Each structure stands twice: as C-alpha cells, then as structure tokens.
Amino acid sequence: MIAEWFPNVQLDKMLEAMYETIYMTVAATVITFILGLALGILLFLTSPNNVWANKVVYFLTGSFVNIFRSIPFIILIILLVPFTKFLFGTMRGPTAALPVLIIGAAPFYARMVLIALKEIDKGVIEAARSMGAKTSTIIFKVLIPESLPALISGITVTAVALVGYTAMAGIIGAGGLGHLAYMQGFQRARTDVMLVATVIIVLIVFIIQWIGDFITAKVDKR
Numbered sequence: 001m002i003a004e005w006f007p008n009v010q011l012d013k014m015l016e017a018m019y020e021t022i023y024m025t026v027a028a029t030v031i032t033f034i035l036g037l038a039l040g041i042l043l044f045l046t047s048p049n050n051v052w053a054n055k056v057v058y059f060l061t062g063s064f065v066n067i068f069r070s071i072p073f074i075i076l077i078i079l080l081v082p083f084t085k086f087l088f089g090t091m092r093g094p095t096a097a098l099p100v101l102i103i104g105a106a107p108f109y110a111r112m113v114l115i116a117l118k119e120i121d122k123g124v125i126e127a128a129r130s131m132g133a134k135t136s137t138i139i140f141k142v143l144i145p146e147s148l149p150a151l152i153s154g155i156t157v158t159a160v161a162l163v164g165y166t167a168m169a170g171i172i173g174a175g176g177l178g179h180l181a182y183m184q185g186f187q188r189a190r191t192d193v194m195l196v197a198t199v200i201i202v203l204i205v206f207i208i209q210w211i212g213d214f215i216t217a218k219v220d221k222r
Contacts, residue, residue, distance in 0.1 A: 008190040013180060018200055020094045021176035024166045025204070028101035029159040035106040036158070037151070039065060040113020041139060051135055069107040073165055076104050077172060097174035101165050109158045116150035117143055149220040156212025160205050167201060177201050 039061060045051050046058040071079070080100045081091050088096040120143065128142050144151070170178025177197040185194035 005192065008184070008193050009196050013184070014196060014200070017175065017177045017180040017197065021163070021166050021178070021201070021204065024094045024097055024101060024169070024174070024176055025159060025162050028098055028105060028162050029155065031098070031102050032105040032109050032158060032162070033155050035102065036109030037113055039106065039110035040117065041143065043110065043114045044117040044143070045135070051129070051138065065107040065110050068103060069111060073104050074168055076100060077169060092173035092175075094175045097166065097169040100169065101162060104165055105158050105162055108161065109154060112154035112158070113151060116147040116154060119150065120146045149216050152212060152216045152219060156209060156216070159208050159212070163201060163205050163208065
C-alpha cells in the first residue's frame with residue numbers, strides 16, 4: 001500500500017537525507033549556542049553603565065550582529081561561497097554547509113541572548129558586584145542562571161530556524177531533506193518525494209520545539 005502511494009520514495013535515500021538534516025541542525029545549533037551566547041554576553045557587558053562598558057567594542061559587536069542578522073539567508077549562502085570553498089575545498093555536503101548555517105544563526109541568537117539578559121533584575125547584578133564578585137562569577141553565577149529559561153527558549157527558536165536554513169542550503173548541494181526534495185522531488189516532478197521530505201521536516205521541527213519547551217519548563221523556577 002505504501003509503495004503504491006509513494007512509488008518514488010527510496011527509504012535508504014530518505015533516511016540518509018534525514019540524518020544529514022539532523023546532523024547539520026544539531027551541529028550548527030550547538031556551535032550557534034556557544035557563539036551566540038558569547039556575543040550576547042559581550043554586547044550586554046559592554047553596553048553603557050555595565051561591567052565592561054566600552055562604546056567601541058559595543059558598537060563593533062552590535063554592528064556585526066545587526067549586519068549578518070539582516071542579510072537574507074539565501075544571499076548569505078552566495079556571499080560565503082568563497083569562504084566555504086577556502087575552508088573545505090567545496091561547497092557541497094553537510095559539513096561544508098555548517099559555516100554559513102552558523103554565521104546566519106549566531107547573530108540572530110546573540111540578539112535574543114541580549115534581550116534575555118536585559119530582563120534580569122539589575123538589583124541582582126548590582127548585589128553581586130557590591131560583594132566583589134568577579135566578572136566571570138557574575139556571568140556564570142548570575143547572568144546565565146537567571147536568564148536560562150529565556151536562553152533555552154531562544155535556542156529552540158533558533159534551532160527551528162536552522163532546520164529551514166538546512167532546507168535552503170540543500171538547494172545548492174548541502175545535502176539533507178531540502179536537497180532531496182528539490183533534486184529528486186521538484187526537479188523530477190515527484191510529488192511524493194517532496195511530500196514525504198516535507199512531513200519529516202515538520203516532524204523534526206515539532207520534536208525540537210517539544211524538547212525545547214520541556215527543558216524550558218524544567219529550568220524555569222518562577
């Protein structure tokens with residue numbers, strides 16, 4: 001029955017494409033979380049009236065975040081083709097897609113981190129500073145714990161966006177379900193391949209969102 005409904009769907013290729021999409025999403029999400037968190041904290045700490053208040057660093061970091069956050073992802077892919085080829089010698093394959101995925105997502109997440117940190121009660125930070133806490137202590141004992149639910153919620157949204165990014169990157173040869181849907185589905189007018197690939201992408205998004213919501217609820221002590 002399934003073979004009749006989806007005659008062009010090859011299970012091995014679909015599973016391989018699903019693995020590539022999950023690999024790109026997970027790898028890019030982990031690195032985006034680290035870089036985005038670092039950028040967001042740097043923006044927060046160098047903002048006016050803060051621990052590392054520095055107009056130059058704040059302006060440069062903010063400009064970097066705003067510029068790369070504003071570039072449409074499909075254009076960013078094209079702009080970073082030379083950089084990707086320099087790193088990997090090719091622009092094809094899941095691993096080669098990681099730089100553009102990370103550069104596209106990290107500034108977006110950094111801005112979400114900054115918003116989360118700004119929502120922390122300033123009195124908590126001032127209390128830590130008045131007790132002589134080091135900057136590293138403020139970061140790891142105050143800023144991150146106090147904003148953790150928002151940070152997890154933000155990386156969940158970012159991970160969902162990255163699934164869509166992998167689909168777009170797949171069109172230019174990054175692999176994954178987007179590549180399969182375009183090359184094997186759209187190009188060859190195989191609607192069943194596009195349908196199955198789309199359903200799997202939607203399921204991946206639902207799973208990511210569920211995991212993110214579950215963890216957020218667990219760490220939110222409010």
